[in-house]
Amino acid sequence: MIIRHALPRLYAPFRPYASLSSSRRAFSTTELSNGITLAYDLHEPSKDAQKQDNEDAPPILFIHGLFGSKKNNRSMSKVFARELKRPVYALDMRNHGDSSHNPTHNYSALAEDVELFIQHHNLSKPTLIGHSMGAKTVMTVALREKVPIANLIPVDNAPVDAALHGDFNKYVQGMREIEEAKCKRQTDADAILKKYEDSLAIRQFLLGCFVRSEEGTYTAKVPLKILTAALAHMADFPFKDPDQTRFEGPMLMVRGTKSHYVADEMLPTVGRFFPKFELADIDAGHWVISEQPEEFRKAVVEFLQDKD
Incomplete structure (x- = not known):
């Protein structure tokens, strides 16, 4: 459910998306023009589920958080592909999962990787979903304005400089x-x-x-x-002045009410960078997707179906 009022901020320990799995599965890779190779899984809607009048449904890019990988978002990606009838690309960002390593790891570099991936695959106005590190990455992509984005869904991180959890x-x-x-x-x-x-x-x-x-x-x-070495960069946000750049498209900010990464006092800054943002508060800590997968699914599906 999308709600537009603030709930009390509580604190809770971190929880992961998924437990360790020893199984291996095939994945695809894309070599970008900057030398980075990104690994990804593509989850496509079934032929029977596709809308006859929407064969070119806008894709979704799903981006994990720090120390995560594409496998964290596998189950939810399949759900979105089925329910929203859109292809979903679950990415491994640089220095994570099966993607290549590079000493530069900051939000500008991560955003460039996403932009080049979108351009390489000729993806038209995708939706970007990202958790934590992925949340700041997708917001950076939107504000850089290098590629057209339909809308974005950052999960439990804000466009501010804020220290990482210890x-x-x-x-x-x-x-x-x-x-x-x-x-x-x-x-x-x-x-x-x-x-x-x-x-x-x-x-x-x-x-x-x-x-x-x-x-x-x-x-x-x-x-x-x-x-x-990159931990300090993960606390930063590359844009400081909302008067210099804004994203005018729709955005759903999803936050856990027991997390501190999107505190109430940060919301005015969110609104200045993203004036059309909506807020979804979910009773969870920082690991919103794994703690409350059904509530997260409902919030995202409701938001995106309204935009179709």
Whole structure:
């Protein structure tokens, strides 16, 4: 449900989208003109479900958060493809999942990757959905005005400079310790992470960033050194003055009422950058999509069906 009033702000621990899965599946890749290769899954509506008069339905790009990947959004992407009858591209951003690594990791670079992906695939006025790091990325794309965007849905992050939750620094420490310990068993790796994080679900989410080396040891799939250096950039937002640039299209800001990333005092700034924004408050912490998937689905479907 889309609501336009503020709810009391509470606090809750982080929760991941999904637990660790050892299964592998095929995915596609696109080499961009800037040298970055992005991996992605394409979820298409069934032929029977497609609207006869809407064969070229506007696509959706779904972007994960820090330490996440395209697999986090797999289930919800399938739901949106089926219910909205649109193709959904779930991306791995640079330095995440199966995409390539690069020492530059900030929102301008992430936005450029998305823009080049849209141009490469000739996607016409897509909808952009992004959580956390992905939320700031999609808002940056919209404000850069390099590609036409129909609308966007940032999830639990605001267009402001705001410090990251301190847990992210702890997560990096734990992940580095796993590599240094050369763990060969998941139980050993999990025991190390337990020193930094009590939640089993979050530990499983972080273990999803690892693969087994040829020697059988747990090795981080993500470039920990690059992402550690990028933590400060992830707290920033590249645009400072709403009077200089705005996105005049529709936007749905989804926030968890138990999270602090989109506090009430940030909403006036959101409105200056995105004057047509609507607000969906969901009873969840920062990990809105996994904590309340049905409420998130309803908010997004209601918003996008109204725009068709």
